Amino acid sequence: MTRTSWLRSGLAGLAIALLCPLTAGAQMAHQHGSDAACEGTELRCATKVTPFFDANGTLWLAWMAGGRISVASSTDTGGSYSAAVPVTTQRLDLDWGPDARPKLVVDRKGGIAVAFSTFRDQAFNGQVFYARSGDGGSSFAPIQPITSSNESQRFEALALDEDGSIFVAWLDKRNRVPAREAGRAYDGAGLFFSSSHDGGITYAEASLAQDNTCECCRLGVAFAGPGRPVVVFRNIFEGGIRDHAVVTFDGLAAPGRVYRVSTDDWQIKACPHHGPSLSVAPTGTYHVAWFTNGRARKGLFYAHSRDGGRTFSEPMAIGQADRNPTRPYVLSTNAVTSLAWKEFDGERTSVMVMQSHDDGETWSKPRVVASTDNASDHPLLIANDRQIFLSWMTKADGYRLQAIGDES
Numbered sequence: 001m002t003r004t005s006w007l008r009s010g011l012a013g014l015a016i017a018l019l020c021p022l023t024a025g026a027q028m029a030h031q032h033g034s035d036a037a038c039e040g041t042e043l044r045c046a047t048k049v050t051p052f053f054d055a056n057g058t059l060w061l062a063w064m065a066g067g068r069i070s071v072a073s074s075t076d077t078g079g080s081y082s083a084a085v086p087v088t089t090q091r092l093d094l095d096w097g098p099d100a101r102p103k104l105v106v107d108r109k110g111g112i113a114v115a116f117s118t119f120r121d122q123a124f125n126g127q128v129f130y131a132r133s134g135d136g137g138s139s140f141a142p143i144q145p146i147t148s149s150n151e152s153q154r155f156e157a158l159a160l161d162e163d164g165s166i167f168v169a170w171l172d173k174r175n176r177v178p179a180r181e182a183g184r185a186y187d188g189a190g191l192f193f194s195s196s197h198d199g200g201i202t203y204a205e206a207s208l209a210q211d212n213t214c215e216c217c218r219l220g221v222a223f224a225g226p227g228r229p230v231v232v233f234r235n236i237f238e239g240g241i242r243d244h245a246v247v248t249f250d251g252l253a254a255p256g257r258v259y260r261v262s263t264d265d266w267q268i269k270a271c272p273h274h275g276p277s278l279s280v281a282p283t284g285t286y287h288v289a290w291f292t293n294g295r296a297r298k299g300l301f302y303a304h305s306r307d308g309g310r311t312f313s314e315p316m317a318i319g320q321a322d323r324n325p326t327r328p329y330v331l332s333t334n335a336v337t338s339l340a341w342k343e344f345d346g347e348r349t350s351v352m353v354m355q356s357h358d359d360g361e362t363w364s365k366p367r368v369v370a371s372t373d374n375a376s377d378h379p380l381l382i383a384n385d386r387q388i389f390l391s392w393m394t395k396a397d398g399y400r401l402q403a404i405g406d407e408s
Helices: 003-014 176-181
Strands: 028-030 048-053 059-065 068-074 103-106 112-119 126-133 153-160 166-172 189-196 207-213 220-223 229-234 244-251 254-260 277-280 286-293 298-305 316-318 326-332 337-344 349-356 367-372 380-384 387-394 398-403
Touching: 048 103, 048 380, 048 387, 059 103, 059 112, 059 398, 068 112, 103 153, 112 153, 112 166, 153 220, 166 220, 166 229, 189 229, 207 229, 207 244, 207 254, 220 277, 229 277, 229 286, 244 286, 286 326, 286 337, 298 326, 326 380, 337 380, 349 387, 367 387, 367 398
Parallel strands: 277 326
Antiparallel strands: 028 398, 048 059, 059 068, 103 112, 112 126, 126 153, 153 166, 166 189, 189 207, 220 229, 229 244, 244 254, 277 286, 286 298, 298 316, 326 337, 337 349, 349 367, 380 387, 387 398
């Protein structure tokens, strides 16, 4: 498959922008986009935008546009933004896959850690880089590779621990060469991880948490408690089944046992490019949302675990099957658990939201919170105190941060 055809097929489900009017009382902020060609590095030209609220309530954005990664902040919940600061100084072949995006976390001291991936060749082998700002986002140190390995790394995920330590996980193909040299078949990639205890200046040597995982889907990462990161990922089970699994760490360098989230029975020798979402509630409940096209079930699903990921509830279908529901995202706060996803009715793509006030036992009816008739990024959810926001980048309207409320 050529790069052009891969891009067209991989991004076909991303389609669609121009938001319809918001419901009364909803809060939102946006940076206008443009239907014209947009080759610059500014926010309006971004294809992927990732948000993060710091401890002071400042909104930080990292985005990719014009072959560069940039960062800006807002102290008025997206009403206005600081001048964009470049994280990268040169135009790079950034990973433009459907599940790829820059990541960032901001600690209580104002240190900013950013991670992203690039393509190294036409075979989609990647490399994960990181950068840090120690001056509150005024400048960034030169980018560094997350690992010394020369094999492919992609789909990095960052998470910030309570003490300011940073946990990072990614998909890595370094074990395929030794397997081939030993005459063994090697499927997928390895789930590798590392951590930083100096605010993202340096990272520990990479370690393996699970081998033979699916090689092309985003990871879901959260914390079950101090020093206990949790990763949900698409695994390759016996028989080439690409269903989801979860691993809980006993420390930043101590992965625990891998458990299966759901038996969907999706046997496929291809890249779904449609990874899961994870949120751990203050109660300790794991909330997971994912896509599958298995023999047991097809579409979007949600399940929760109340025993640390050992067992999960019966999967609950999300969305209207005839409207191609895609890109689920789950977020749990003290008050509510929210699910967001996209649906397409043949003309417009809508972001749907439903919420639970009993830790995932029952859910409100899905409602439309935004829609578009052009290209758009995945819908993301982010919370600042009790307020929950939809973070969404669309081609025509640019970046939008929209309060979605807390419907009972």
